[in-house]
Structure formats: C-alpha cells, structure tokens
Amino acid sequence: MINNSILEANKEGRKGTVFALAHPALYMIEMAAHVGFDAISIDGEHGGFGEEAIDDICRTANGFGMSVIARVPDNAAYQINLYLDRGVQGVTGPHINSGAEAQALADACLFPVEGKRSWGGGRGTEFNDQTVLDEKYGGKLGFAKWSNANMLVVAQIEDKKAWDNLDDILAVPGLTGVTGGPHDFAQSLGHPGEPNHPDRVAATLDVETRARAAGKTAGGDLTSGIGIAELMLGEARAFVAAHKNDKLGS
Template identity: 35%
Template sequence: MGQDRTPAGGLRVTTDRRPLREVLADPTTRLTATFLLIPRLEMVELLADAGFDAVLVDLEHGPISVDDLPGMVAAGHGAGAYVLARLGERTPATIGRVLDCGVDGVVLPHVESAADAHDAVDAARFPPDGSRSLNPYVRAAGYDGTESFLTTANAGVAVLVMVEGKDGLAALDDIAAVAGVDAVFVGPVDLSTSLGLPGQPEHPLVLEKVQDLMDRLARTGIGTGIYCPTPHAAARWQRAGARLAALSADIAMAGAGFRRTVEELHDLNTEGRSR
C-alpha cells in the first residue's frame, strides 16, 4: 500500500494521509520506508519524492538529535511521507519529547519482554491509556492543544517495538499480546549478532528465525516491520506480510549512487581512450 500523491511544486504530496496507527492495523498495508541518518530536511524531501512512503529518523545510530526532528517532520509531512523516529533509549522523558515534535510513530529498540513493551506503550499514550505527560504548546498539539488532542494522539501515533535478540524472540508471543503495540519491528542485524552471526542479516539461519517470527505474528494479527538491506530482501518480506519494510538507509543509497556515477564516468573515459 503506497500513498496516492499528486505533483506540487516539484514534490509529490499525499491526497489521503491516514493516521499511521490506523494504516498499520490494515493487513493489506505495504509501506516502504528507509532509515535517515543524514540530518537534512532536503534528504527527507528527496526520499519522499523518490517514492518512499515513510522515513525512519535514526536517533539511535545517526548524528541526529531531538532538536532536528521538527524540521524533518515538517518536510516529510509536506512531501506526503510518514515520519517515524527510532529512539536510542526507551525512557518516558525521551519518548515524550520525540512525540511532542509531531512524529507519526516511534520505533523502540531492544524490547525483550512484555514488561518492556508495556512500559513503552504507557510512555507513548496519554491517560487513560498511558501516562504520557501533556504540554499543549508543542508542535504535535499544534502549539495550542485542546482536549481532542489527547484522543487524536492516542488514536493516531503508532508504537513499534523492536525485537532484535534471543530474549525478544523467546518472549515474542507475550510482547505481541501487549495492548497498544501496533507493530513488532524486526532487527535482523542485531538478531544476527545475537545468533552468533554478526553482520549477516541474510544468513539462512537468520532468515529462518525471521520467517518463523513473522509467521507467529501473522497468527496474532499484529503488524510487522523489518529492516531490509536490499530491494530483494524488501520484496521478500513484503510478500511475506511485512506492513513496513525499511529498505536500506539514506547514506548507504547515496554512497552507492555516488560510486555508480564515478564508475560510469570512468567506463566512458576508458571507452573513449580505446577508440
């Protein structure tokens, strides 16, 4: 499921941007995203214009801070893309600050138990569904939040919990059963390390574990997200039912594009000299 976009000033904008939580609840959803490590709104706009449905701003590994988020969220929404933030920690204060910036969802790392998942949901939802602190003068509330903001935020903001280790796999059924978890996001890179195969997310054993995980989640009806290093991997997991495929990362794709351009120039010069 991609978004319906129309040209507008060189960028494509959505004509139907449903809340991400609602979108992820639909089993027919197939969103294509990528991780963002370059803290530039121009990169967000380029990715949206290229056709990515969502960007995952990486606050865990990228040189990005919460201060960078408002501009990126504005750029993404203006170009018709969803903007999520992958956090480096799951503290209530950090989750609340990120959500106050207006992101459509949070991706929370290293969830290894139902208790971890419950704490994450609690921090991301306003009462009575959780304990998120309210400030009506933040971007997410339109700088002048009313009571309706509490309801719309709870109904719209998605909570994705990352399962990326042996403990998380063992507790998967309990994690998926936690009310308010909208999707389980699989981290095959860290999972490969946990399985003694560091840096090998496409190893047959890792693929076997991921497929088993997705099969188990499918039986629960909960959404699945997953990091995919290549288009081939993304297509595989989308066919398997992943509702959010995070394909590669901005910096990886940019580097590959730069290398292809220089290699093409080198090849053309070589052909010219041989004539």
C-alpha cells in the same frame, strides 16, 4: 499535526513508501516529497539527530503531507516523549526483550487511557493551543484519542531473550507490531557477523509468523522503505563503476 500518512496509504490498500534519513537533511525531505514518498523515517539510535533537528524535520515533512516515524535512541519514556513532542507519529523501540519492556514502550507512546504518555507543549500536541484542540479535535481528550489512533508503536526484536519472551511481547494491546534487527539477533544466537545465518533467518521467520497470528504487524507489512545509504551503495556505486573510466571529450 496531520493524519498518519502511512496509515492513510494503508487505507488505500497499499504500503506506505518511506524515505529513511540517518542525519538531518531538509533538502532530502523536500526531494522525497517531490518524487512521491509518503513518509520520512529517522534513525535516532545510530543516526545524529538533536531535538531541534527533529522539530525541523517534522515541520518540513508535515508541510509536504508526510508523517515522520523514528527509531528512538533508547526506550526511556522521557526520550520517547522528546521525539513525540516534536511531532513524530511512529516509534520503533530498540532492544525490546520482555513483555514489560513492550508495555513500557506502548505506555510512553500512547496518551491515557490507552497509555501513560506525558502531555507536552510542543508541536506534537498542537502547541497546547486550546483553541485549536477544541476546534479541530473537540478538546484535549479528543486530541489524545486522535493521536493514539495515528501512532505506530513497534518493538524491535533483536535478541534471543526477546524471542524467548515473544508471547508476552505480542500480548501488549498498545503494540502495533514488531520488526527485526538481523545483526544483533544473529550475534545473540551465537553467530556474530553473520546476519544471514540460517538460524537467524529461521528465528525471524518464526517471530514474524507468530506476530501476524497474534494480530500484530511484522517487518515491512505496512511500509516499503529506502534511504540515502542504499541509494549511494547501490545506484550511485553502479554509476561510478560505469563512468569512472570515461575519457575526456567522449
């Protein structure tokens, strides 16, 4: 395991640069390291990631000095633990709508005494290798404290119910911060298909303002990210438009 590379960037006074994957692609991880990204993110809710692929992603990224953060498919503790046991060092929980759900998210991500994370035997706990745990962290409790200090726990606020319960969500001590979900949030406010509707924009601004006032992070406070989808739909599309009529021999 490595120190959380996003938090290491933050200590230098800058946001961590994050490359987002929607599907397993070890080649893209190596390329991301080659151009200087700090970390990798994976979308387990809408992407296609099995546990073996996540293990390979974490192993490869960590080998290049990059941490891996993930949006998990759901907030069940067992599902979160499968990601953490692979070596993921940041979890975004989708559809967090109450303080109790935010507390359960934090509990699943953090070892006791701060949380209730289950101890596993994967690479996320140094393979439960007592020799390494003793020499590197001073034992299992030392590792647990180190792991908690290197874990990002983020609640995704994407429903009016979450907005209504925001104070309770922000009161959870183990929560690092919140992030948005403009499409689902707009739909819950009565504006399906309009993620940029003024009501949704205003609601998200209120969420972020209150989160920061409560000492939590919001949105992209800690990171700046881009993924293959943005690159293909942006620069790659512009390239095709510029060259699709190139003549042979020109």
